[in-house]
Amino acid sequence: MSTEAQEFRELYERHVQYVLDGDMKAALADMVREHVPQVFEGVTVPRGKVDSLRIVDVRREGDTWVGETEYHTPEGRIGLRSIWEQHDGTWKAAALENF
Numbered sequence: 001m002s003t004e005a006q007e008f009r010e011l012y013e014r015h016v017q018y019v020l021d022g023d024m025k026a027a028l029a030d031m032v033r034e035h036v037p038q039v040f041e042g043v044t045v046p047r048g049k050v051d052s053l054r055i056v057d058v059r060r061e062g063d064t065w066v067g068e069t070e071y072h073t074p075e076g077r078i079g080l081r082s083i084w085e086q087h088d089g090t091w092k093a094a095a096l097e098n099f
Contacts, residue, residue: 008084009058011091012067015082019071020050031093032085043096044078046071065091068099 001009011030018027028036056068056079065084070077079099084091 005058005060008060008065008091012058012065012082012084013055015093016053016055016067016069019046019069020053022049032087035094039094039096043080044098045080045096046073046078049074064094 015027015030018024018030031039050071050073052072054070054072056070058065058067060066061083063085066081067084068079068081070079081097081099082093083095083097085094086092087094
């Protein structure tokens, strides 16, 4: 695994751990500020307790990174894909999709 891939993987793992821990302030800090709240429109995201998660995939797609995670909540499974872009030298989540 390349250094860049390892660094992004660590960032992404930290981000999804924030969601698992319910630390939405920290999770939102990893997002492109200008895209919040419209990034959440039409997307199902964990909005409360998360029992567990499973990272499904982390991959490079052109100039972006994509992370896919299944969150297991009391209401059921939520598959969430986040697309990350470089902003001022830092990777930030710029878009969300369900899968």
